Amino acid sequence: MAERRGRNVRDVRRSNRSLLLRHLYFHPSSSRLDLSRATGLSAASVSSVVAELIEAQVVIESGALESDGGRPRILLDVAAPRFQVIGVDVGETRIRVERFDLGLTELARAEIPMPQGREPGRCAPGDVVAGVAEGLAVVGLPDPDSGVRVLGIGIGVPGIVAGRPESVVHCQTIGWDAVPLEALLREVTDLPLFIDNGANTLGQAEMWFGAGRGVSDTLFLLIGSGIGASVMLDGVAYRGSSTSAGEWGHITAAIGGRLCRCGARGCLEAYIGAESIIARYAEAAPAADAASAASEEDALLRILAAARREESEQGRAARAVLAETALHLGVSIGNLINLFNPERIIIGGWAGLLLAGDLLPGVREVARAHALRHPFSKAAIEVGRLGPDAVALGAATLPVARFLHTAGVGPRSH
Amino acid sequence: MAERRGRNVRDVRRSNRSLLLRHLYFHPSSSRLDLSRATGLSAASVSSVVAELIEAQVVIESGALESDGGRPRILLDVAAPRFQVIGVDVGETRIRVERFDLGLTELARAEIPMPQGREPGRCAPGDVVAGVAEGLAVVGLPDPDSGVRVLGIGIGVPGIVAGRPESVVHCQTIGWDAVPLEALLREVTDLPLFIDNGANTLGQAEMWFGAGRGVSDTLFLLIGSGIGASVMLDGVAYRGSSTSAGEWGHITAAIGGRLCRCGARGCLEAYIGAESIIARYAEAAPAADAASAASEEDALLRILAAARREESEQGRAARAVLAETALHLGVSIGNLINLFNPERIIIGGWAGLLLAGDLLPGVREVARAHALRHPFSKAAIEVGRLGPDAVALGAATLPVARFLHTAGVGPRSH
DNA sequence: ACAACTTAGTTCGTGTTCCGATTTAACTTC
DNA sequence: GAAGTTAAATCGGAACACGAACTAAGTTGT
Known part of the structure; x- marks a missing residue:
């Protein structure tokens, strides 16, 4: 001790x-x-x-x-221009790479689509490494004679990042088990690597530049196709004993409930994630046109629009699905408030931002009813300010944070 | 920031x-x-x-x-004998006061029964203060001329302790709302007061002397008549933004579920707490003899015994109730493992210790099925080693911890 | 125009603190 | 009883923050 x-x-x-x-x-x-x-x-x-x-x-x-x-x-x-960092957002469908100066002003960006394998939602580690390498080539590096130093590459990935000193990534939903991503990436770059969960990097971006500024105990809820969370205690991401804390998506919301894509039953993700909302709506209103949507985002927008149409069958179905989503989200937020007693809860992710407009009042009310009075009264439930594309920005904060911590006297090649 | x-x-x-x-x-x-x-x-x-x-x-x-x-x-x-501390356990039915030396060797103890008011489970703050005062008088203080210094009084209470610098206690189940316990107690003693939630103090005792020794990220689950938890991160109790973190008992385990004594529906406490186990058994097996038990502890022991009787009606009912309890406990532990990624989960409290013998294997299995593989594999689920009476011991660690932190140069009257 | 203010930043001497090297202390072994 | 061994204390040096005094660079008043 x-x-x-x-x-x-x-x-x-x-x-x-x-x-x-x-x-x-x-x-x-x-x-x-x-x-x-x-x-x-x-x-x-x-x-x-x-x-x-x-x-x-x-x-x-x-x-x-x-x-x-x-x-x-x-x-x-x-001296922000004298230092640069690179942020990478590894998504299930595309990889985004951005180059920033120390002040996190964007200097260059690239977006590399991921080749969709045989099974949707499964991506080979090799494809990710190749995609990152391609993105790095596109955004380039500063002129070596300019005296500008690149501090490192921050990478947000959709999975649990574990292992020290070499990061290893687990993700049940995309079929990654102990992928040695750091070692793989070291083949394509010599820069220091900082790998973290995408929810953490997005949460970090909100902490530095968004809805979490100046707040120390914050929960950041990332609602996209699936869902995740980042637990910020005392201003920094809490990682637990083996860096997987905040795995919010697969806590059990209903025993023996809906089948989740992870294979278990009743996971929260099976009620709140966009993929599940779309699937549930398709079940409730088979005649609806949502299935023809070009993208998940489009499909969710159509459900929200349908919910506003008073009398139609589809409107009723959409309202029922969204009400169920709001109920589970509210209950879960209430539970998180009891457990973590946060100062702020921030809802983000592309689906979270879309849903928040219509659902937030209901979610707040459900959370109030299911949390203890005292901690609820101290917790503000808010919407993220940065949009869903800030994962790369948040990833770039990781080398910056290290730089600020060492005050520039870390391991330097000087 | x-x-x-x-x-x-x-x-x-x-x-x-x-x-x-x-x-x-x-x-x-x-x-x-x-x-x-x-x-x-x-x-x-x-x-x-x-x-x-x-x-x-x-x-x-x-x-x-x-x-x-x-x-x-x-x-x-x-120099352990030169310093003493006092630990107080404020329970719903009795107050226990113990005096220790710095090494937490017990020197004296007192147990004061609480007058049971009109409504069971409600106790007036004044009665608690009087009880503490009486207990302090019984355990006494060291001879003023002996040179022994009393560092302070640690107090574990069954509720949320908030407020700085003056502690204020909230507890929905016993009807306390913003009771200024520290100010009230200052009327009966001049010693420094350290007030904390009883689950936290018991958890602290396990961290220092029990199943949590040397582990940094630990969840301590207190199962008694009601239930509570203590979140130990990095070796110390995590308190959240307003010191109420770890309120595990009233998270919602089943939406619209069983009515809880707090007034809400589906609280975890309504499935796991001893009071609820006894009530559910009484509903399932009205003819059973549990109602005649002398105490809750006795009643729970009879249910455990009934569950072992193969063929009887009561045996089936007891097994069903206990299976439901194990299921909810296991699911909740799985959820906590996902959220906190702890190194160890310790089950304590008088009911927890009684139940663990028969239920632990089932609880472990349920937790495994409901948690993600990676964090589950890192989390050991164990039983507390100190018994339920260590709340006062844990409370006494609070002034000791302060003493160790300030290394004896704190606010001293010297 | 020039002294009198006012505020920002620097310099310098002092007291703490840790550390490496050396010395002293207290044993055992040959 | 000399040599060896391990533990602890002492001493001088270097790094550091700090308060006080001092310098720098303005404005204001008559």
């Missing part, structure tokens, strides 16, 4: 350097005095650490503020 | 002092060299810090090890 190592006097500097850099990253254009006040460090210490960061070209003086009666403040900023 | 304060060079000393003291507490009779090796601190630093702790009379030299060819090791120990 409590086997943390003893602290060194140099750890103090490391910790303070990282603290100042993080503050500067999330509060751009601060002066040294701002930093001093925000962190509690003395002005002398801030001066000293900032000088070091400027010396290392991690921070730059970016201007000065108009004076109001004294010496003007010199504004500091992270 | 990340608004931690800057670190000081004196924080290093504080942190190392606490680290060494904690190590010494959990690994008694270590030498300075043992400490150095275990913490990574240099021998010089260990010497210096230990000298300080000895000077402060927090640590003593307690002997020497036989030499094996060189200077013998001097053994160090925490």
